[in-house]
Amino acid sequence: MTTIRKLFAALSFTAAAALAAPAALAQSVVLYSSNNPEAIANASSALKKKAPKVSVQSVTGGTGTLMKRIQAEAANPGADLFWSGGFGTLAAFQGVMEPYASPEAKAIDPKFIGPKNAYVGTNVHVMVLMVNERQLKGLAMPKSWSDLMKPEWKGKVVITDPARSGTAFIQVYGLLKQFGRDGLERIARNAVVVQSSGQVYKGVAAGEFPVGITIESSAYEFVAGGQKEIKLVYPSEGTYLGPEGMFIVKGAKHPAEARQFYDVLLAKDTQEMLLRENFRRPTRTDIAVSKLTSMPDLATLKVFPLDLQVATDEYEQLIALWNLALGKAKGG
Amino acid sequence: MGHTSTLPSSRPRWRPPAWLGWPWGVLSAACLAVLALFVVLPIGVLTLNSLKGPGGAFSLGGFAKVLATPEYLQAIGNTVLLSSAVTLCAVALGAPLAYLVARFDFPGKRWLAVLPLATIVIPEVIVGQSWLMVLGNNGLVSNALRELGVPVPSFYGWTGLVFSMTLVYYTYIYLGVLAALRGFDGQLEEASLSLGATPAATRWKVLLPTVAPAILVNALVVFTLAVGNFALSSMLGGGVPLLSVLTYSLFVSEVGGDPVLQSSLSVISIALVAGVLAVQKWGVERRLVHMTPGRAPAAQPVHSWRAALFAALAGGVVALSLMPLAAVLVGAFTEARGPVMHWGNFSLRSMERALSLAPEPILNSLLFATLATLAGTTLAVAVSYLVVKRKSRLSGALDVATVVPLTISGTVLGIALMQSFNTGPLVLTGTAVIMVLVYVVRRLPFGVRNASSMLYNIPSSIEEASISLGVTPLATFGKVVLPVMKGSILSAAILMWATSISELSASIVVYSGGLETMPIAIFRQVDTGRLGLASAYGTALVTLILVPVLLAPRLLKINLFSLK
Numbered sequence: 001m002t003t004i005r006k007l008f009a010a011l012s013f014t015a016a017a018a019l020a021a022p023a024a025l026a027q028s029v030v031l032y033s034s035n036n037p038e039a040i041a042n043a044s045s046a047l048k049k050k051a052p053k054v055s056v057q058s059v060t061g062g063t064g065t066l067m068k069r070i071q072a073e074a075a076n077p078g079a080d081l082f083w084s085g086g087f088g089t090l091a092a093f094q095g096v097m098e099p100y101a102s103p104e105a106k107a108i109d110p111k112f113i114g115p116k117n118a119y120v121g122t123n124v125h126v127m128v129l130m131v132n133e134r135q136l137k138g139l140a141m142p143k144s145w146s147d148l149m150k151p152e153w154k155g156k157v158v159i160t161d162p163a164r165s166g167t168a169f170i171q172v173y174g175l176l177k178q179f180g181r182d183g184l185e186r187i188a189r190n191a192v193v194v195q196s197s198g199q200v201y202k203g204v205a206a207g208e209f210p211v212g213i214t215i216e217s218s219a220y221e222f223v224a225g226g227q228k229e230i231k232l233v234y235p236s237e238g239t240y241l242g243p244e245g246m247f248i249v250k251g252a253k254h255p256a257e258a259r260q261f262y263d264v265l266l267a268k269d270t271q272e273m274l275l276r277e278n279f280r281r282p283t284r285t286d287i288a289v290s291k292l293t294s295m296p297d298l299a300t301l302k303v304f305p306l307d308l309q310v311a312t313d314e315y316e317q318l319i320a321l322w323n324l325a326l327g328k329a330k331g332g
Numbered sequence: 333m334g335h336t337s338t339l340p341s342s343r344p345r346w347r348p349p350a351w352l353g354w355p356w357g358v359l360s361a362a363c364l365a366v367l368a369l370f371v372v373l374p375i376g377v378l379t380l381n382s383l384k385g386p387g388g389a390f391s392l393g394g395f396a397k398v399l400a401t402p403e404y405l406q407a408i409g410n411t412v413l414l415s416s417a418v419t420l421c422a423v424a425l426g427a428p429l430a431y432l433v434a435r436f437d438f439p440g441k442r443w444l445a446v447l448p449l450a451t452i453v454i455p456e457v458i459v460g461q462s463w464l465m466v467l468g469n470n471g472l473v474s475n476a477l478r479e480l481g482v483p484v485p486s487f488y489g490w491t492g493l494v495f496s497m498t499l500v501y502y503t504y505i506y507l508g509v510l511a512a513l514r515g516f517d518g519q520l521e522e523a524s525l526s527l528g529a530t531p532a533a534t535r536w537k538v539l540l541p542t543v544a545p546a547i548l549v550n551a552l553v554v555f556t557l558a559v560g561n562f563a564l565s566s567m568l569g570g571g572v573p574l575l576s577v578l579t580y581s582l583f584v585s586e587v588g589g590d591p592v593l594q595s596s597l598s599v600i601s602i603a604l605v606a607g608v609l610a611v612q613k614w615g616v617e618r619r620l621v622h623m624t625p626g627r628a629p630a631a632q633p634v635h636s637w638r639a640a641l642f643a644a645l646a647g648g649v650v651a652l653s654l655m656p657l658a659a660v661l662v663g664a665f666t667e668a669r670g671p672v673m674h675w676g677n678f679s680l681r682s683m684e685r686a687l688s689l690a691p692e693p694i695l696n697s698l699l700f701a702t703l704a705t706l707a708g709t710t711l712a713v714a715v716s717y718l719v720v721k722r723k724s725r726l727s728g729a730l731d732v733a734t735v736v737p738l739t740i741s742g743t744v745l746g747i748a749l750m751q752s753f754n755t756g757p758l759v760l761t762g763t764a765v766i767m768v769l770v771y772v773v774r775r776l777p778f779g780v781r782n783a784s785s786m787l788y789n790i791p792s793s794i795e796e797a798s799i800s801l802g803v804t805p806l807a808t809f810g811k812v813v814l815p816v817m818k819g820s821i822l823s824a825a826i827l828m829w830a831t832s833i834s835e836l837s838a839s840i841v842v843y844s845g846g847l848e849t850m851p852i853a854i855f856r857q858v859d860t861g862r863l864g865l866a867s868a869y870g871t872a873l874v875t876l877i878l879v880p881v882l883l884a885p886r887l888l889k890i891n892l893f894s895l896k
Contacts, residue, residue, distance in 0.1 A: 030845045036860040037853070038670075041689055057846035060856060078762060078844060202861050205671065206469030208486070225672025 028055045029257040032070060032079040032249075034063040039278040043083070046270040047261050054257050063089055063166055070096050070249055080258040083122060083246035083265060086166035088308040090119045090245050097247040100259060104266035112243050112283040122265055123217075123280035125242035126301065127171050129233040130201060130219035135210035142211060144236040145175065149186035157190045158209040160197045163319050167197060167215050167242050172322050173311045174240035178304050181321065188325035205230060215242065217279040220295060224279065234296070238304030243283065355806050360718050360726035363711065367733040370773055374748035375602065375740070381751055382595035394596035407573040408600060414493055414574065415558035421498040422554045426505030427547055429649060434513035437633040438642040443650055451503040451653050452827075453877055455834030457854045458870040460567035462659035463487070463496050465673070465863055472659075472675055488570025496564050499652055501554040505547065512546035518629035552612050553738075556605045560741025562837030563851075567858060575601050576837065580743045583750075583841060591751060598744040605739040657874065664871040668864020686868035690853070694872065697849040700764060701833040704771030708832075709825040711772065712779030717813065719780075720787040721795075738777045745770060746841025762844045770838040775828045782827070786820035787813075819890045826884050830877050850876070 029047075033040050037060070044056040059066070059078075063085040070079055074096055090097075097118040105113060105120055112121025129142055139156070142148055148157050160168035176184050194200060197214065204212040205222045212219075222230040246265060248258045264270055271282040276292050290297045311318070385391025398404045433444055466473050467487040474484040485491065516539065524534040559575070566577045575597065582594040634642060664686075667679035715734055718727040740748070749770060753760035760766040790813065798808040814821070836851040843852055850873040857866035884890065 028846075032845075036862070037689075037856050038860075038862065038865075058848075059843075059845045198859065198861065202671070203469075205861075208469050221670040222672055225669035226674060227672045 027053045027254075027257060028057055029254050029261050030078060030080045031056055031058045031261070032066045032082045033058055033060055034066060034085060035060070035083065036278075039274060039280070042273060042277055043261075043265060043270070046267075046273065047264045050264050051257070051260050054260065056261070067093050067096075074250070077249050077251045077253065079249045080252040080254045081246060081248055081261050084244040085246075086125075086170065086308070087114070087119075087121070087243045087245060088169070088312040089166050090114060090247065091309050092312055094118050096250050098250045098252060098255070100248050100262060102259070102263050102266055104263050107268070107284045107286055108266065109283055109285050112245070114245060114247075119245040119247040120262075120266065121243045121245045121283040122271075123244050123274070124283060124298070125167055125170075125244060126216040126234070126281060126298075127167070127174065127240045127242065128214065128216045128219055129235060130204045130212045130214050130222075131231045131233055132204050132207055132210050132229050133231055134229040135204075135207050137210070139210065141231070142233060145179065145183070145187075146237065148190060148211065148213075149179075149183060151190075153190040153211070155190065155192060156210050157187070158192045158194060158200050158203055158212040159187075160200055160214075161193050161195055162322055164195055165197045168213075169315070169318070170240050170242045170306065170308070170311070171213050173314075173318055174304060174306055176318060176321065177306060178237065181325070184321065185325040185328055188322070189329040191326075191329075193326065216281065216295065220279045220293075223294075234301055236302070238302040240306055241303055243308075356718060356722040357724065357726060359714060360722070360724060360730060363715050363718065364726055364730055364733065366711065367730070367736075370749075370769060371733060371736050371740075374745070374752040375736070377752040378595050378598050378602075378744070378748040381591050382599045384592055394592040395600075397593060398596050398600065403573055404578065404597065407575050407578045408604075410572055411559055411575040411601075412604065414490075414497075414572075415555050417494050418497040418501060418558040419551050419555045421494060422502040422505050423547060423551055425498060425649070426502035426550075427509050427543075429502070429646065430506050430509035430513060432642055432646065434510055434628065435631055436642060437631045438639045438646070440643045440647055444646055451500050453830050453834070453881055454656055454874060455836070455851050455854075455870075455877075456500065456561070456563035457567075457834075457836055457851050457858070458660050458874065459496060459500055459656045460564045461854065461858050461863065461866050461870065462656035462663070463492065464567060464858075465659050465663055465867070466655065467492070470673075486570065488568060489572050492568035492570070493564065493572065496568055497558055497561060500564070501557055503653075504550045504553050504557075508546040508550035509543055512543045514628050516542055516628050521629065548612065552608065555608060556738055556741075559601065559605055560743070560837065562741070562743055562840075563855070575604075576741055576743050579741075579747070580837075580841065583743070583747050591747075594747055595751070598747055601741055601744055602739050605741075609735070609739060660867045660870040660874065663863060663867030666864060666867075668862070671861035671863070673863055682864040682868040683871070686865055686872060690850070690869060690872055692846075693848050693850045693853040693869075694876065696764075696767075696847060697833050697851075697873070697876070700767045700771060700839075700849060701829050703764075703768045704775070704832045705825050705829040707768065708772040708775055708779055708828050709821060712776060712783050712824065712828075713814075713817070713821055715776075716780045716783035716787055717809065720784050721792065721813075734777055734780045737773050740773075742770070742774060742835070742837025742839075743841055745773060746838040749838075750842055761842065762847075764847060766842045767839055767847055767849070770842055771832040771835055774835060774838060775832055778831075779824050779828050782820060782824040783817070786817055790816050819888075822884070822888055823890045826880060826890075830881050833877055834873070 031040070031043075035043075040056075040058050040060070044058075047054060047056060061069070066079075066082060067085065067089060070077070070082060071093065073079070091114070094115070099117040101117045102120065105117070108121060112124070114120060129148070131141060133141070139152060140147075142153075147153070159171065162169040162172040172184070175187055179186075192209065194203065197218070200209075200212040200214045201218040201222070203209050204214075204219075205227060216232065219230065219232050223232065246262065248255070248262060252258045266284075268284060268286065271280070271284050272287055272292060274280040275282055275287065275289065279293065279295065281289060281295070281298065288297065289295055290300075382394050383390055383392065385393050429444075432438075433441065463471075464487075465471055468474065469486065469488070471487070474487070477484050487495075520538050520542070521534055524538045525531065529537070562576045562580060565574045566580070569577055579594060579597045579601065582597060663673070664683055665678050665680065666682075667674040667677040668682050715730055719731045719734075737745070749766060750761055753766065760769065794816075795808050795812055798812045799805060803811065833849075834851055835849075836855060839849055840852050840855060843849070850869060854866050854869045854873065857863075857869060
């Protein structure tokens with residue numbers, strides 16, 4: 001009996017000690033984020049430097065999931081700050097945002113600032129072809145979107161279901177706008193469709209597929225990590241851009257801390273760190289990407305322009321067209 | 333009228349019926365109320381939600397949609413197929429291994445003692461992750477084989493699922509059958525042989541029927557665990573749709589949205605396990621042979637090629653079971669640059685990074701598991717005492733209520749609790765309470781089973797003696813029963829602690845900002861392809877679990893796995 005009492009007393013003490021620990025950190029900011037844990041850790045450490053007393057609590061999930069959650073919690077917000085979601089998605093959720101004109105926003109390219117300062121661009125995704133050279137097995141290195149439409153690529157191009165991922169939506173939308181329904185159908189004929197964007201870059205890196213359509217920052221991690229057979233191709237007809245942004249949640253419980261975090265995330269040193277360590281292409285105009293990484297400067301890339309606001313309005317239509325194209329590909 | 337007038341005018345206060353008397357009736361009612369609130373009510377809410385149509389009217393639309401969607405039907409079929417395959421494989425591996433260990437002495441046999449440690453205590457997230465590192469598309473062994481020109485089939489999908497789950501769950505069969513074989517009366521076998529039956533016929537007709545209950549009961553546990561498995565299913569499932577993963581992804585994509593579909597899938601998963609439980613209870617259990625334990629025949633020493641063969645078989649199983657631990661340790665100290673592992677180059681960076689990030693999830697895990705162990709052990713001991721020693725109408729209901737959590741997979745429990753305690757009079761979401769709650773509910777059936785098996789062996793006469801000496805029933809419980817149960821309570825508590833700290837499937841559904849635990853952190857790292865960091869976290873978590881599990885039996889002089 002005494003042993004049990006001692007053990008339970010010890011356990012209770014541990015529990016009490018653990019309970020007391022978080023209570024000491026009174027100042028906190030709740031971040032809802034679709035970013036990977038490393039990027040979140042880097043962002044948190046940047047905040048820690050400028051505001052040592054503020055602790056970051058993060059909840060992670062897909063952008064869509066978190067946006068719906070913020071909407072559902074509108075009466076009693078759990079989040080203070082959301083970082084980061086595609087502009088197309090953000091435009092549709094302006095009702096849950098608290099506009100904020102950050103002093104740091106002056107250095108941001110105005111096309112990456114949301115209407116009435118509701119949200120601001122933190123980074124820009126560039127769509128690329130991620131190639132695993134070892135898996136090409138005799139096929140020539142693809143150079144363009146049209147290369148992937150050739151019959152020899154059947155079953156060799158992996159792409160995320162545009163209904164499940166914001167960046168995949170931009171990829172498919174861009175293909176439709178640039179190459180029409182015919183181009184979309186030819187890509188669909190060759191494509192292997194997966195349910196999450198992680199399956200694309202992890203699958204190509206692991207050698208399951210020779211080519212994947214994905215975002216630069218995810219693919220570049222493997223190049224930077226030293227996996228020699230991985231190459232990035234910026235399609236010669238022009239790539240598509242997917243700016244991502246953040247916003248302060250309306251009715252946030254820690255508004256001052258949220259604004260502080262917002263400023264920190266836009267600051268030059270943070271954006272440079274996130275570029276160097278997480279390969280996030282910055283929205284600031286005063287950072288030279290090619291000096292800090294081996295990724296090309298945005299100005300040197302050929303870009304096919306897309307209006308993401310219009311893209312969001314045409315969402316249902318695009319998904320329907322894509323599924324039709326996939327159905328045709330299966331039938332033929 | 334005249335009848336009532338004969339009663340004394342000072343009408344007696346309302347007296348509770350005997351089954352609600354102090355102390356046991358009241359305690360039973362209290363335990364039952366707790367279970368009703370946290371187990372029965374959430375299932376009720378879930379079921380109601382699954383039957384809601386647009387506008388809240390009664391509708392079977394959710395189920396109709398499930399039945400009309402090929403992906404869902406496939407997931408149900410796959411789940412049944414996978415769980416059956418895993419159960420069969422686990423029996424095929426666990427039962428013969430137990431037979432070898434119970435009946436023969438061969439070199440290296442004592443190493444088998446580490447098996448339950450290796451498989452029951454190592455969190456499934458770590459098992460899944462380490463098999464990926466070894467046999468995944470970019471795994472150590474698969475790459476090595478590919479270099480040699482050997483074609484390597486994909487580990488994702490059925491191969492990986494059946495392989496990894498079998499290697500986790502066979503331990504339940506092994507421990508159960510081993511206990512049964514050790515309690516088997518050797519005289520029965522001798523009798524059969526002396527009556528002229530061949531050794532083979534004896535094994536078939538005498539040994540098998542007496543071991544069968546142990547196999548069946550534990551096979552059922554394996555089946556329910558496989559149905560509810562989330563960590564391995566989502567990590568290794570590849571293109572195979574499974575109920576638990578699909579329910580989870582419906583939940584994460586439907587937060588704040590229409591919960592009908594996720595509720596319908598959840599109800600189907602509960603019905604699936606409940607159905608199998610019912611078949612076991614009423615179809616199989618009554619036909620089983622029950623016998624009193626006797627003296628088991630001594631293990632025979634084996635020599636030469638048979639010794640080598642047995643040792644190799646057992647050694648192979650031990651090596652395979654310990655592989656995840658080894659892979660995680662190596663991974664934690666291997667150089668990782670972003671998602672790319674540089675095998676053969678060692679580095680402390682992942683460990684440093686993990687330890688600088690880990691304090692919060694480690695503290696959370698410790699806190700939640702410890703609170704859950706305190707609450708869960710108390711509840712389990714109270715419930716099993718009431719059920720075993722204080723039989724009444726209420727304790728009968730308690731007995732049934734504690735089995736219910738077995739039918740609920742972790743994902744489904746998480747969803748049910750979120751639906752029940754997100755709004756309304758009792759809001760628990762976003763608090764530590766809901767994390768503790770999922771741990772307690774998930775481990776309760778196992779805790780009750782451990783405590784009851786001990787209680788059956790305590791004769792009621794010692795309590796009666798104490799009570800007849802004038803000690804109150806409650807004090808008797810504290811002074812007589814608890815001290816006798818000490819060992820079993822402690823080992824149940826330690827197992828509850830260790831398994832709670834590795835819980836993922838329900839906690840990942842209910843967690844929110846600031847409540848992240850170690851398994852959730854590991855799952856997130858694996859999800860984004862950071863195997864190096866995930867291994868470092870895994871090493872920290874395994875250390876955290878193994879220290880008390882290895883030290884406690886020595887310090888407290890208890891036998892952790894004797895009760896299984």
